Amino acid sequence: MIELTPVQTVACCSPLMSTPLSQETAEGIAPLLKALADPVRLRLMSLVAAHENREACVCDLNDAFDLSQPTISHHLKVLHEVGLLDRSKRGTWVYYRVSPEALAAVANLFGAGIVGDAVTPSAECR
């Protein structure tokens, strides 16, 4: 039996709102959401995405955090391990790149089946 990565599980499964999830699928998706459910990692995703070619190394990201380089590298590794960031080594540095397929899969999980329910920023928005 082929083990699916969290991203493959999300990409394969039906939108959350269209069919009840099986226990197996839910257990496959949870690690990806857990990886995202952290303020530092959410910021890292958006900072990497904001870089040229949606790609950055830890050397580009240091300044945005009051954290050590090894701590930031650890968070980048967690995002890579669930498939949200691709990575490649070039010279001294490891470069991380946002996986658009992974993000699209997450959006699809929450998005489809609720067509017509547009998001209206509430009055409390600041």
Added chain:
Amino acid sequence: MIELTPVQTVACCSPLMSTPLSQETAEGIAPLLKALADPVRLRLMSLVAAHENREACVCDLNDAFDLSQPTISHHLKVLHEVGLLDRSKRGTWVYYRVSPEALAAVANLFGAGIVGDAVTPSAECR
């Protein structure tokens, strides 16, 4: 200063891929993703959504889990507290209803900015 709920924070913020998230926004969003990052709660979301009017009480959901009713009620409460499920009491039971606005906000967070990057189910899909 008005405190935003996690859902309001998600609905208010720009898509993850379009602008770097502030620390404050990331800290506001993380609890919502943390609530979703659990296999039981993911299944509960999809089971409630599959019910008539996207609404169910714990009495409707018991049979799908090998868990006690208080445990399931606890998970429903977690989803309610971050704004993913609305709730209302009718008679003996508390009914939970999926908030389409909350899901649309999550989809928007991951979806926009990656237009054209379609999700293609991989060959490993089962």
